[in-house]
Amino acid sequence: MLFVKSDEPMTQASDRWEKLRQEILVCQRCPLAQSRTQAVPGVGPPTARLVIIGEAPGYREDVQGEPFVGSAGKLLTKLLEQAGIKRESVFITNVVKCRPPENRQPTQSERKSCHSYLIRQLEHIQPKVIALVGRVPTETLLETRGSMGALHGKSFERNGRTFFVMYHPAAGLYNQTLVPIMEEDMRKLKKLLEKTADSGDQQEEGQLPLSDFFSNQKK
Numbered sequence: 001m002l003f004v005k006s007d008e009p010m011t012q013a014s015d016r017w018e019k020l021r022q023e024i025l026v027c028q029r030c031p032l033a034q035s036r037t038q039a040v041p042g043v044g045p046p047t048a049r050l051v052i053i054g055e056a057p058g059y060r061e062d063v064q065g066e067p068f069v070g071s072a073g074k075l076l077t078k079l080l081e082q083a084g085i086k087r088e089s090v091f092i093t094n095v096v097k098c099r100p101p102e103n104r105q106p107t108q109s110e111r112k113s114c115h116s117y118l119i120r121q122l123e124h125i126q127p128k129v130i131a132l133v134g135r136v137p138t139e140t141l142l143e144t145r146g147s148m149g150a151l152h153g154k155s156f157e158r159n160g161r162t163f164f165v166m167y168h169p170a171a172g173l174y175n176q177t178l179v180p181i182m183e184e185d186m187r188k189l190k191k192l193l194e195k196t197a198d199s200g201d202q203q204e205e206g207q208l209p210l211s212d213f214f215s216n217q218k219k
């Protein structure tokens with residue numbers, strides 16, 4: 001019988017994953033449920049080594065039900081491909097799963113309402129590297145304040161997990177001079193992934209489950 005990382009039978013794990021996706025699709029926990037066309041849980045394999053987390057779905061994402069499909073998404077795909085990372089091998093999602101009206105930033109309350117979905121996704125996937133694109137995911141998951149200019153291209157170890165901070169691809173659309181910097185950051189991310197390739201999938205000694213880690217962080 002096939003097993004996933006936690007020795008859970010594969011069919012049980014797939015059911016759990018699908019159940020989570022369905023929960024997100026019908027979620028009414030915050031006011032964004034009223035204005036969305038559809039929720040956007042994320043796309044990619046539930047066994048991905050790399051998870052990319054953005055801020056929130058935009059107009060195109062809201063219409064198509066998939067994250068990073070607009071112009072910023074096209075740039076993200078290009079940057080991944082240039083660095084030799086296949087987009088299909090990555091799980092891509094956002095801090096909040098529904099589009100905020102006029103693409104405004106999600107409020108703290110909306111982020112909080114949606115947080116457990118993201119944590120459950122990460123718990124399920126157990127990625128080697130979590131890439132945070134832009135300020136909102138960086139603040140939400142690392143609780144690190146600071147400008148993207150100072151934080152981008154850096155990796156952070158938290159509770160035995162590796163986070164990597166990058167500019168949001170939309171930043172490269174507004175400011176073309178950032179694109180070469182974003183290309184360099186993507187190459188760094190690729191190297192980081194390669195570094196973790198042989199480190200196995202076992203939970204490290206003393207490492208908290210993500211849900212416990214993030215609930216401690218909030219205290």
Ligand code: SF4
Pocket residue numbers: 024027028029030031032033039096097098110113114
């Ligand atoms: S943003 Fe998250 S918490 Fe709010 S309705 Fe959508 S899925 Fe639910």
